[in-house]
Amino acid sequence: MNEVVLKIYEIIIWLYLIYSAGIFGVYSWIALFSYGAVLRYKHGNIYTDYSIIASNPNAPSFSLIAPAYNEGKTIVENVRSLLSIYYHKLEIIIVNDGSKDDTIDRLIEAYQLEKVSYIIPGNLPTKEVRNVYKSKNPAFKKLIIVDKVNGGKADALNVGINISKSDYIVCIDVDCIIEQDAILKLAKPFMEQTDKRLIACGGAIRLANNCRVENGKITEVNLPKSWLGRSQALEYIRAFVLGRMAWSRASGLILISGAFGAFDKEIVLEAGGYDPKTVGEDMELVVRMRRYMVEHKIPHRVITIPDPLCWTEVPEDNEILKKQRNRWMRGTMETLWKHRKLMFNPKYGKLGMISLPYWFFFEFLGPLVEFSGYIIFWIFVLLGLLNWQFFFALLALVLFSSVLYSTYAICVDLVSHQVYTKRKDLTKLIITAVIEPFYFHPIVTWAGIKGMKDYFGKNHAWGDMQRKGFDQQTDETIKETLIRRCKLLLNDFSPIASIYLIILFAISIIEWFVYNQNIDQFQGIGSLIALVCNNFLYGISYLLLFFLLYSLVSIINQVFAKFLVRFLAAIFLILQIVLAFYFTESRNLLGNDLFYYSWEELNNILKASGVLNWVNILMLCLGFFSIYYLIKKFSSKYIGNIKTAVSFLTLSLLAVVFLSSYGELKFGSKKRSFRNCGKK
Structure with a gap:
């Protein structure tokens, strides 16, 4: 084998x-x-002297086709940028692909457009063309606006190709910025x-x-x-x-x-x-x-x-x-x-x-x-x-x-x-x-x-490609930048912390149920409350550490910071399961506080127990990746909340103070500590 x-x-x-x-x-x-x-x-x-190409009567003609969908906020400026392109044999075709906003209305107002009868020479199958517009202003004679039923980018480009009367077509995204001499540089290879x-x-x-x-x-x-x-x-x-x-x-x-x-x-x-x-x-x-x-x-x-x-x-x-x-x-x-x-x-x-x-x-x-x-x-x-x-x-x-x-x-x-x-x-x-x-x-x-x-x-599905746009923003003060960064960090941290605590609560319930079936000391509602409260105390106390690391690492890279805090949360939760498993098997409680024993003591205890085998290690890895997946999947779906994050961090600070001052909660008629409940 x-x-x-x-x-x-x-x-x-x-x-x-x-x-x-x-x-x-x-x-x-x-x-x-x-x-x-x-x-x-x-x-x-x-x-190469591109001015010669610009003035050459034999230069090829180009039609610049730009599909637009819900671009009302920036469409006027984008079209104005395209009109500044330096090339004499150029027509600019903007295809409004059934926008649900005011894209077409803004274009009509800004460029003095009117409906025209237009022969469409192409024969590509497309969605219905509603109207074709041209400007009454001679300064915009290159501009053609097409309004059509929504059919997607490819369909909008096909409409532009059908309407085009030039030798060559240039297909672009309407929100791109085109260099003024771009068509001149493209024309040269076609002429050669x-x-x-x-x-x-x-x-x-x-x-x-x-x-x-x-x-x-x-x-x-x-x-x-x-x-x-x-x-x-x-x-x-x-x-x-x-x-x-x-x-x-x-x-x-x-x-x-x-x-x-x-x-x-x-x-x-x-x-x-x-x-x-x-x-x-x-x-x-x-x-x-x-x-x-x-x-x-x-x-x-x-x-x-x-x-x-x-x-x-x-x-x-x-x-x-x-x-x-x-x-x-x-x-x-x-x-x-x-x-x-x-x-x-x-x-x-x-x-x-x-x-x-x-x-x-x-x-x-x-x-x-x-x-x-x-x-x-x-x-x-x-x-x-x-x-x-x-x-x-x-x-x-x-x-x-x-x-x-x-x-x-x-x-x-x-x-x-x-x-x-x-x-x-x-x-x-x-x-x-x-x-x-x-x-x-x-x-x-x-x-x-x-x-x-x-x-x-x-x-x-195409996928939502949201863009921030090219608008220049005023510089922030240091105070404004810090406030904005803190809000962003808290907003992003709260979903991760929420899912982490929910999973911790679920693990605690399952842990008590297993203890209840196998260990005499874990009988009754009091042991359930004590177990859940102690796990919650230790679990939420780590949120301060998670947030601190998340804040520091996000200065370098936001994506890696999110990965790190999810990774640490999954590590803590899988350790919780490991400790519960060990306690069930050996009746010796390692406890939630990993610093209670030295690393050498932990290593000797684990070796003596026989739990370190390939099957358990494989199950441990699968459990870790499953928990990490759950944290990542569900935390990505929910919108963060600053107040929730602040509440969690406040509770985390209180948990640290409580554990430092009083230790974990006691339960039982004899007031035995939770840590000693597994010992005779």
């Missing part, structure tokens, strides 16, 4: 090593290939195409979080304030400057960001437009366009350029981030499944033999392999199979490679286009590269796993 287990262990280790080697190989190739692509683009555009038809082109997306925005323009570039935001800034650099530039150079790119991308309108129409039934419409469209070109034997290209053409706001809230990555995973799975016949099909060249297999093995299976690795790690630990020296050596190699790859991306970004030029920003990015694997990466991995679960569970 041991030989079989060892053989399985060796096979699993080799499978993970082979997969890891594949990742190292792919990312090494991306690092080298992207650098060449960036240099080639930079040298090819040193002497020769034997291979350029069907799609994207640009680098950068983060607007914490940047100074004035009149719809980025006037000062800053890194996001939160570590979650900075991790995404680093991730976007790796994705756009390394990943997409490498795949663009290798003619294997299958993703143009939905936030900003240009497409050949004729090919989009031939391919059938956006698919409203998928949540990953941007990737799916590019794959379908490339599939169409291959099947019709038309040479083509899909490229991206490293210039930052679009600025977007990324989520700096843990839950919103997980919803976004959940949707990305579901979109990836939908695209891979829909076009599964292309996979490893030589007929489709690089698309079928390289690009789609890469996405399947590394983008789709990556989170699954990593998550399974965590589970297998703990199984090996429990079975005593883990070679710790090999494990730490491999862990060090993985972490070093991750930091090196991110640092390399920062350096290539400086070569391509210097966005983050401040020394303090570069320092923060490098620090982010070091700490990112420990908190950001696990969040993204878990969101990917949840996305897989939701995909098979037929959950196709």
Whole structure:
């Protein structure tokens, strides 16, 4: 039996090593290939005069399509920003996707709109178009507003494509900030195409979080304030400057960001437009366009350029981030499944033999392999199979490679286009590269796993992508900042504390019931009251420690602080169960106060009892993860309350004072202490 287990262990280790080697190989190739692509683009555009393109009568025409849903608060300013884009052959199409607020009314008032009869040349199936508006003011002659029945982003984009009369379409998110020369830089690659038809082109997306925005323009570039935001800034650099530039150079790119991308309108129409039934419409469209070109034997290209053409706001809230990555995973799975016949099909060249297999093995299976690795790690630990020296050596190699790859991306970004030029920003990015694997990466991995679960569970919801907006706020005083931070901490802490105390109460009731059936001293309602009160005293006294640690760690990272306090709460609760179990078996009460015995005494007692075996340890781990899951799941569902948190902390302080002064409660006719009730 041991030989079989060892053989399985060796096979699993080799499978993970082979997969890891594949990742190292792919990312090494991306690092080298992207650098060449960036240099080639930079040298090819040193002497480019974009004013010539702007005045060229043969320059291609573009239609900029921006879906809008419930954007009433910012729609007027966003449209004004789009109208400032510098390109003469440009029409701007805003598609109001059945907004429930006053989006269309604000547009009509601000831009002097009137209903017009409009011939819709496209034939993509869409929801009903109610009205088409144009401005009476000649200054806004580029602007077309479409009001339609709600059908989702993909459907709104299809309406814009149908209405468009230009050669190329540019699909964006309406709340993004577009550089004024963005269309000029996109036009150049389309004008340079020769034997291979350029069907799609994207640009680098950068983060607007914490940047100074004035009149719809980025006037000062800053890194996001939160570590979650900075991790995404680093991730976007790796994705756009390394990943997409490498795949663009290798003619294997299958993703143009939905936030900003240009497409050949004729090919989009031939391919059938956006698919409203998928949540990953941007990737799916590019794959379908490339599939169409291959099947019709038309040479083509899909490229991206490293210039930052679009600025977007990324989520700096843990839950919103997980919803976004959940949707990305579901979109990836939908695209891979829909076009599964292309996979490893030589007929489709690089698309079928390289690009789609890469996405399947590394983008789709990556989170699954990593998550399974965590589970297998703990199984090996429990079975005593883990070679710790090999494990730490491999862990060090993985972490070093991750930091090196991110640092390399920062350096290539400086070569391509210097966005983050401040020394303090570069320092923060490098620090982010070091700490990112420990908190950001696990969040993204878990969101990917949840996305897989939701995909098979037929959950196709888009997810609420709330944004804070780009409005510049006045600086807070130190006092205002401290008050706001305290309120936030108390608000977030109260649901965790509530669930923790509820579970503690439930454990206490079960504990008394077990004692009542097995131990003579625990008979009657008095013993129940004393047991619950003592457990409550000890349990609530730890809330002060939990809150103190939570407050300190949240200064560094809010997400990790929440994890830590949930982890500590689960540890205390599982220890409560362990102590109860030991007392039931041995009649020797260790007590709730773990400091009553020395660690050496505890170790000797546990060894002598025989309770330290693999079955009990496995049950202990399962119990811990179950409790942690309950705390996390239910505390995330409830809205925090500052008064509740203050009440808990006040009771915690009183409990500490009471235990320090009087000790635990006594019960019974002989006034025996709770601690001595198990002794004869």
